[in-house]
Amino acid sequence: MSELLALGVSYKTAPVALRERLALTDGAAERFVQELVEGGDVAEAVAISTCNRTEFYLVVSDAVAAEVALLSQIARRSGMRPTELSSVVYAPRNCDAARHLFRVTSGLESMIVGEHEVQGQVKRAYETALAAGTTGPLTNRLFTAALQTGKRVRNETEIGVARTSVSSVAVDLAQEVVGELASRDVVIIGAGETSELTARAFAEHGVSAMFVANRRADRARALAERIGGSVVPLHDLPAQMESADVVVSSTSSPHPIVGVDELELVMAARDGRPLVLIDIAVPRDIEAACADLPGVTLLDIDDLQRVVAGNLQGREGERDDAIEIVEQEIRRFASWMGQLDVLPTIAALREQASIVAEQVLAENAGRWETASPRDLARVDAMARAIVQRVLHEPTLRIKALADADVETPGHGRLEIVRELFGLESGAHGGRDQAARSTDAEVRPLRRRAGDGSAAT
Structure with missing residues (x-):
């Protein structure tokens, strides 16, 4: 399953x-x-x-x-x-x-x-x-x-x-460190969705001198045109960082783009001017050791949590409404998922029971010496009727599991049913289990001593 x-x-x-x-x-x-x-x-x-x-x-x-x-x-x-x-x-x-x-x-x-x-x-x-x-x-x-x-x-x-996005919080962090942003030079490394959202968030604060560096010049140029910025080739990034106030990096590079040795040379050319680096990429674009350089403030994605602390203030009710929507949709999904297992489980259970009945009839075929074909047909029909009646109530209850409450999901209880009846192998698990079971046998009736009742 x-x-x-x-x-x-x-x-x-x-x-x-x-x-x-x-x-x-x-x-x-x-x-x-x-x-x-x-x-x-x-x-x-x-x-x-x-x-x-x-x-x-x-x-x-x-x-x-x-x-x-x-x-x-x-x-x-x-x-x-x-x-x-x-x-x-x-x-x-x-x-x-x-x-x-x-x-x-x-x-x-x-x-x-x-x-x-x-x-x-x-x-x-x-x-x-x-x-x-x-x-x-x-x-x-x-x-x-x-x-x-x-x-x-x-x-x-x-x-x-x-204002709830990584990009907007990154801008808030930058403003917290350098103050008013309108007169600052910002370099954005990367030209993906996050970089564009970050650039737009800076634009809302009046930042007009934005420079985009990216390995793919066409994407960088398209982003710069949309936000009114300028394009800087990646190999010219160190020179641009010498005049920048804030650098935000968000690429999908598997390796760091800004190394500590490179940044040390940049800082030496800045005459002591501080530089804020915000790395919102994972894997990180900026080597962690850059934070140890004098004048460098390096913030990564985990530093955003400090700004996020008050993110939900005044919105607890909206959060509760969102959770309720999730639970409504989960109930629908749970019902659908339950159906995936209910029908195969019922089929496997009925198949196993039918196999057992067939085995018992086959094992005792030679014991009905005086039985007519009509009698044998009646025995066969009775065996199958017993199977149907025994499984009727379990079948109804298994079907009901598909609509089980999500807090007590039917999936888990179906697991128990399948384990109890040895149906773990899937639709043919009943057949495998029946083949491994000890042959059933119909024993002759005998009279209980002292009365006329029959017992097995």
Whole structure:
């Protein structure tokens, strides 16, 4: 029976120094999920990797084995020991895994609660998995429902009305350090969505001299045109940093772009003028040792938490409304997911019972010496009627599990049913179990001493 497994780390469980070792670019995420599915133990896989989290959503037949295997694979890729990861990962299953994704997509699990960007990040992660051919019926339904949940939260609540984004908080941090921004020179490294949002946030503060550096000149030029900035080639970045007041970096580079030796030369040319560096990339774009240089203030993604502390003040009611929407959507998803297992479980249970009845009839075929064909037909019909009547009430109750309350999900109780009846092997588990069982036998009737009643 398939299970949904989520496994990941986030800013809540691991610092940026660890998260950046687990981060995946779009290309790396596509290759990773393909490897998982090609390995045979994972039927479907989607990977989400942002500055605040790296998470995997898998459809597996053995959640425990899949979790162990995935941890080992992640550890090898990141050069870590599985024991290092075990203390920071979370691994919810089935409806709990779906609930987590719904909350992530709704911005409820974000460092900046209610941020809008995360919904786009989840959508792109899903599209990457679609392109890689690693999704399937369960993950398709899961991510479609999650994106619908995020849309409802955004449309039906005001949890995201305030200035709630990594980009806007980065600008707030810059203003907190350097003061009025309108007269400052800002360099933005990168030309992706986060960089554009950051540039627009600076523009709202009156910053007009923005310079964009990026490996792809066409993207940098297009962004500069949209925000009224100027383009600086990446190789000219050190010279531009000599006159900048604030540098914000957000790229998908797997390696640092600003090194400590390079920055030391830049600072020497600034005649003691301070420089603020804000690194909102994961993996980080700026070497951590840069913070030790005189005159340098380096802030990374985890430093945003200080600004975020009051993010929810006055919006607790909106948060509660968002949570209620998530729970409504989870109930719908749980009902759908329950149906995935209910019908196969009923079919497997009935198949197993029919096999047992057939075996008992076959094993005793030679014991009906005086029985006519009509009598044998009656015995066969009676055996099958007993099977139907015995399974009638369990069948009704198993069907009801599909509509079970999400707090006591039917999926878990179906597991118990399958274990009790030996149906773990799937639709044919009943046949396998019956073949392993001891042959049943009809024993002759005998009279109990002292009365005329019959007993077996």
